[in-house]
Amino acid sequence: ELRAVPFVQDMIDVAVNAVGKDEYHLMLTNADISVGRNFYMDVDVGLRKRNANALSINRKGVGPKYPTIPVAGGDTFHAKHEAALRSVVEAEDLIRRNRFDSHPGYDCFVFHSSFLAGVDFGDLFLGVPWWATHVNLIGHIMGENYDVVKSDGLLLGTFHFGNSMAWMPSWASKVDELRDPAEWRLQSFWRDFAGSDLELLLWCPILRYPPFDPNIMQNAINCGRLFRPRTLGGDNVPSFVREGHEGRFSSRYSEYLGYTSDGFPVAVGD
Numbered sequence: 001e002l003r004a005v006p007f008v009q010d011m012i013d014v015a016v017n018a019v020g021k022d023e024y025h026l027m028l029t030n031a032d033i034s035v036g037r038n039f040y041m042d043v044d045v046g047l048r049k050r051n052a053n054a055l056s057i058n059r060k061g062v063g064p065k066y067p068t069i070p071v072a073g074g075d076t077f078h079a080k081h082e083a084a085l086r087s088v089v090e091a092e093d094l095i096r097r098n099r100f101d102s103h104p105g106y107d108c109f110v111f112h113s114s115f116l117a118g119v120d121f122g123d124l125f126l127g128v129p130w131w132a133t134h135v136n137l138i139g140h141i142m143g144e145n146y147d148v149v150k151s152d153g154l155l156l157g158t159f160h161f162g163n164s165m166a167w168m169p170s171w172a173s174k175v176d177e178l179r180d181p182a183e184w185r186l187q188s189f190w191r192d193f194a195g196s197d198l199e200l201l202l203w204c205p206i207l208r209y210p211p212f213d214p215n216i217m218q219n220a221i222n223c224g225r226l227f228r229p230r231t232l233g234g235d236n237v238p239s240f241v242r243e244g245h246e247g248r249f250s251s252r253y254s255e256y257l258g259y260t261s262d263g264f265p266v267a268v269g270d
Helices: 007-017 041-049 077-096 133-144 170-177 189-194 196-203 214-227 246-254
Strands: 025-029 033-035 053-056 059-062 110-113 148-149 158-161 255-259 266-269
Touching: 007 025, 007 033, 025 041, 033 059, 041 053, 041 110, 053 059, 053 133, 053 158, 077 158, 110 133, 133 214, 196 214, 246 255
Parallel strands: 053 148, 059 158
Antiparallel strands: 025 110, 033 158, 053 110, 255 266
């Protein structure tokens, strides 16, 4: 059964409508990401330094071995807020003392309106791998001076509590060592998807390993639909490029996106 999670583009559209002006920045991140108190200053410096219209801010991992998560002193919003605030203050103190773990992923993005005008994230949805990997690749292709800012190089940056990789199956960390593992074979839930949808997997340029549950499968299919060219056999402009912005894609894609002899996209260097 598929989870009820929001589409990336829906979240952006709601925010754009709320802004109500032509030029703006939007931040898209997971709900469990905390930001340091100087975060927005870091973002401003990062954008200006690179003359960029989009960034990803990589996070630090804090705990669960480090902080003591306080118990809320009641069931009210105020009590829960006070407990959460104490956790954040303790986490920031631990980060200043270098008691944190590095993390390789992407889960916080900042977009300028000029970037968003040229892209459409289609049916990608949040909360399920590998939505952020796909958004990051689109950022590299369509963004002006897009970069991934490592929180390790910031005083605080962004951070996350707990084991964020708990969703990953144990065999995935050794996927390069495996030869014909059982997990790679067709699983029963694959039969719930139409063959025409499964064919779209061929168009998704980054799949870390075969989808092992229906939610990851659906997001991988949505990725394929997003990167599939609008017209097969044409100029290879994928569906995430909005009309009128094809030139930006054509002038930049080869640095980050290649194509097989059969015309399928593959991430350069992945």
